[in-house]
Amino acid sequence: MGAEDRDQTAMNEVRVRGRVASAPQARTLPSGDELWTFRLVVPRSPQQPRTDGRRAARSDWMTCTVWTARCRRAVSRWSEGDEVEVEGALRRRHYRTPTGATSVLEVEVAAARRARG
Numbered sequence: 001m002g003a004e005d006r007d008q009t010a011m012n013e014v015r016v017r018g019r020v021a022s023a024p025q026a027r028t029l030p031s032g033d034e035l036w037t038f039r040l041v042v043p044r045s046p047q048q049p050r051t052d053g054r055r056a057a058r059s060d061w062m063t064c065t066v067w068t069a070r071c072r073r074a075v076s077r078w079s080e081g082d083e084v085e086v087e088g089a090l091r092r093r094h095y096r097t098p099t100g101a102t103s104v105l106e107v108e109v110a111a112a113r114r115a116r117g
Contacts, residue, residue, distance in 0.1 A: 012089045014107050017115055018042035020082045021061065024075045036066040036075055040086065040107075064107045065093070074112045083115040 024038035044058045064086055066075050078084060091108040094101065 087111040
């Protein structure tokens with residue numbers, strides 16, 4: 001498989017539907033960029049077995065980041081408990097803390113909307 005073939009098969013796309021865990025929050029970074037973040041709770045199917053062999057409903061929690069003005073306007077109107085759909089890509093963001101450099105894996109949102117029943 002050549003480099004061209006590998007590039008065509010590589011994909012980083014995320015599409016999830018879940019509930020907003022807490023109201024989205026805005027903050028201004030030292031660079032002057034505005035960043036909105038929120039946590040999304042996505043239930044797993046109860047059919048998926050747990051590691052201990054039992055079947056039970058579980059959920060995944062993920063941090064989502066919003067950089068574009070269009071998406072910021074959409075998520076600024078969301079509240080805790082809203083059912084929403086987001087599309088984007090997984091991104092690792094690096095930053096400095098008082099204890100040193102760190103990174104976090106987040107969903108970088110490219111499209112966001114409230115889910116319809």
